[in-house]
Amino acid sequence: MRKIIFICMVAATLFACKSASSTASTSTEATTLSTKLDRPTQVAIKGNWVLTNVTYPGSDYIKVNSFDLADSKCFIGSSWNFISNNNKGTMTLNSASCTAFTSPIVWSINNQGLFVLKIVNPGTKSKNVKEGYLLKVAGLTDTxxxxxxxxxxxxxxxxVTYQFQRAN
Known part of the structure; x- marks a missing residue:
């Protein structure tokens, strides 16, 4: 009887738990982080947002290629949708002076307060996206x-600070 209980406990552990770590890479390094999520912060961020400003020291002289997609200034005015119950969403770059771009995203906020962002390329399943970006979450309010x-x-x-405002 003890053997059966032990086998059931091992099986439940193997099938009920996620991996203890996942890898996401920033523009400078790959980092291993816990997969435990900060659910209250994720729920606070769910919904539609507009990226209203991008700031960083030397922005008058330095161009930043954000998320390996476009100049950081092209993200101003972009629309973002975050769905907290499945950690998916979309981002749409729609600046008149930049190339339009829309992509599904996979996102989460881990228990260390880091926002994990994965951009899903067309024809790729989100579970197959192994690289992404780690960003700090700051100044979270209702809006x-x-x-x-x-x-x-x-x-x-x-x-580099990306400022978001809740969309109406």
């Missing part, structure tokens, strides 16, 4: 929040 990325400028790490 706004920031995502903060790190970039390397001349050997120094600088913050």
């Amino acid at each position: 706004s929040f920031q995502l903060i990325d790190n970039i390397n400028v001349g050997g120094q790490v600088k913050d």
